[in-house]
Amino acid sequence: QLKAMETDIVSVTEHIQRLERHRARLQCDLSALSSSLAPVRTLPQDVLLEVFTCLVRDHGSTSKPEAAPWVLLKVCHQWRQVALSSPSLW
Secondary structure (H helix, E strand, O other), X not given: OHHHHHHHHXXXXXXXXXXXXXXXXXXXXXXXXXXXXXXXXXXXXXXXXXXXXXXXXXXXXXOOXXXXXXXXXXXXXXXXXXHHOOHHHO
């Protein structure tokens, strides 16, 4: 009977580990979905450009890759496109 219990414990432990891995994958998926629904993703391009323009005016340097407008290129595809298509930032 003790051997059967130990076998059950191993089986349950393995099942718990599988469930924990599955939960971790689901949490990653949820995090990715949540970021895609962030309000900043729904801003029109002209609003983004206005924000970018203020950032460059106050903190910009075309010679420093960690400064605006360069840093804007690394955020997401939409920001990269807006920044690259806006000569006023450069």
